[in-house]
Amino acid sequence: xxxxxxxxxxxxxxxxxxxxxxxxxxxxxxxxxxxxxxxxxxxxxxxxxxxxxxxxxxxxxxxxxxxxxxxxxxxxxxxxxxxxxxxxxxxxxxxxxxxxxxxxxxxxxxxxxxxxxxxxxxxxxxxxxxxxxxxxxxxxxxxxxxxxxxxxxxxxxxxxxxxxxxxxxxx
Ligand SMILES: [Ca+2]
Ligand SMILES: [Ca+2]
Numbered sequence: 001x002x003x004x005x006x007x008x009x010x011x012x013x014x015x016x017x018x019x020x021x022x023x024x025x026x027x028x029x030x031x032x033x034x035x036x037x038x039x040x041x042x043x044x045x046x047x048x049x050x051x052x053x054x055x056x057x058x059x060x061x062x063x064x065x066x067x068x069x070x071x072x073x074x075x076x077x078x079x080x081x082x083x084x085x086x087x088x089x090x091x092x093x094x095x096x097x098x099x100x101x102x103x104x105x106x107x108x109x110x111x112x113x114x115x116x117x118x119x120x121x122x123x124x125x126x127x128x129x130x131x132x133x134x135x136x137x138x139x140x141x142x143x144x145x146x147x148x149x150x151x152x153x154x155x156x157x158x159x160x161x162x163x164x165x166x167x168x169x170x171x
Pocket of ligand 1: 097101102125133134135136155
């Protein structure tokens with residue numbers, strides 16, 4: 001490489017760097033950090049199949065790690081029109097305690113569930129028979145359910161079929 005070539009390469013690198021830092025300061029960066037969603041509004045799967053369905057599309061079963069992410073998914077669900085035409089919503093998310101009873105983790109990120117967004121008395125690992133507890137979580141909303149089912153979490157039996165929500169995870 002000649003000195004001129006090196007100079008040109010450095011100039012291009014500096015110019016690109018300037019562009020990137022500019023984008024980080026405006027809405028472009030905020031936009032790029034937003035998740036995209038998919039909502040199976042018309043068909044239900046068990047939790048395991050919902051995980052596979054999302055991965056097959058390059059997505060992950062939903063994680064809701066803080067109030068901001070909860071608001072974002074509520075806005076998205078409103079934009080689908082589903083919550084205008086239905087009194088409630090029950091949809092799989094990726095929180096589960098399959099690895100160790102009572103210890104919930106997001107299958108999507110591998111992170112611990114430390115956002116306290118459970119419905120009252122949940123998670124309760126409710127046993128429908130002697131051996132089956134509840135190890136997978138849904139996001140639950142009922143228009144007439146008051147604050148108790150307000151896009152909050154509830155553990156359910158993983159083999160039950162519910163609607164589900166997938167997400168992209170920004171890098
Ligand atoms: Ca459990
Ligand atoms: Ca439960």
